[in-house]
Amino acid sequence: MSTGSLSVSVWRGSKKGRFADYDVPRRDRQTVLDVVTHIQRYIDPSLSYRFSCRVGVCGSCAMTVNGRARWTCRTHVNQVAADGRLRIEPLRSLRVIKDLSVDMTDFFDKWAKAKGAFEPTATRTNDLAAIQPGDFKRRQASAGIECIGCGVCYASCDVVQWNSDYLGPAALNRAWTLINDVRDGGSRERLAAVAGDAGCHACHSQQGCVESCPKHLNPTASIAGLKRAVAWAALKGTL
Amino acid sequence: MSARPDTLGETRLWLAQRFSAAVLAICVVIHLGGIIMTVQAGLTAAEIIDRVGGHAGWFAFYVVFVLAAAIHAPIGLRTVLSEMMAMPKHHASLLALVFGLFQAALGLKAVWGFYRLGGGA
Numbered sequence: 001m002s003t004g005s006l007s008v009s010v011w012r013g014s015k016k017g018r019f020a021d022y023d024v025p026r027r028d029r030q031t032v033l034d035v036v037t038h039i040q041r042y043i044d045p046s047l048s049y050r051f052s053c054r055v056g057v058c059g060s061c062a063m064t065v066n067g068r069a070r071w072t073c074r075t076h077v078n079q080v081a082a083d084g085r086l087r088i089e090p091l092r093s094l095r096v097i098k099d100l101s102v103d104m105t106d107f108f109d110k111w112a113k114a115k116g117a118f119e120p121t122a123t124r125t126n127d128l129a130a131i132q133p134g135d136f137k138r139r140q141a142s143a144g145i146e147c148i149g150c151g152v153c154y155a156s157c158d159v160v161q162w163n164s165d166y167l168g169p170a171a172l173n174r175a176w177t178l179i180n181d182v183r184d185g186g187s188r189e190r191l192a193a194v195a196g197d198a199g200c201h202a203c204h205s206q207q208g209c210v211e212s213c214p215k216h217l218n219p220t221a222s223i224a225g226l227k228r229a230v231a232w233a234a235l236k237g238t239l
Numbered sequence: 240m241s242a243r244p245d246t247l248g249e250t251r252l253w254l255a256q257r258f259s260a261a262v263l264a265i266c267v268v269i270h271l272g273g274i275i276m277t278v279q280a281g282l283t284a285a286e287i288i289d290r291v292g293g294h295a296g297w298f299a300f301y302v303v304f305v306l307a308a309a310i311h312a313p314i315g316l317r318t319v320l321s322e323m324m325a326m327p328k329h330h331a332s333l334l335a336l337v338f339g340l341f342q343a344a345l346g347l348k349a350v351w352g353f354y355r356l357g358g359g360a
Contacts, residue, residue, distance in 0.1 A: 162322040162323070163322060192243075195247075195249065196246035197249045197321075231253070231254055234250045239246075239247060
């Protein structure tokens, strides 16, 4: 059921570009992704954007909506455009490929720099590791493990914008989950990789990442954990 | 893999700033408590100097206070300069070092002067 129209400004271009204005029919239970899809299908097929699952599982449809990074598939128009206006831009701090599509290469390269890959200590001949769900380290890992790498926290982080080398909340959160994984053997290298002013020490604990995370994770707490772990390693001379 | 020297240096600076913050937290509470108590007691400047000025314990306390501030503030200033002014790290480090030394010199001069006013040294 259509209920009036929305006035939508959409970024067109790459680093240089302009906002283009569109009128989009307003519908019940309409998401921001529905709005972008309407523009692309019925008004301007040259509009570029990225999406996949449409249900908040893949994290590929993140954009800046009325100044804030969000998953567009899980953002209802009613939540963000009470006045009937939407301003849709690509995610901050990532190179714009075209229109609303950004290049995520830097984002994922930083996961690798933060040693975000599991380093096994056992082989297939070993027994399975028995880890109790209530174990302290297991609970610390569990607190951050649901990250799906959508980049919303990264785009919401001011430190990323000020310091392009900064690894960012998602990569550091990933490192913290692995440091708490008792099966992992790469923590010493990982702590060295996440220390310093491109790593956990650059975080100002402003919690923009916490505020924006669609999964309600707390990367700031993970980064604080890394700071503690790095500090102990430095004091013990193992960093 | 060990941390790169610059990473280790950054970690040490971070630790120095956190330790100095802990010291400052205690010093500020004692300092403000002292001010409130003297104001409530209606003491004059001369009376304060007479009681505190030449006291070796207070002298040591304020030396620690000044040094903690002179360690803490420049490290933060260095970060602000490099992040907000887009200043190269080594330039920011140099400016912060000069600022820290200046801050320490002024603070220690004031503490020494107060100590001597009260008859110390």
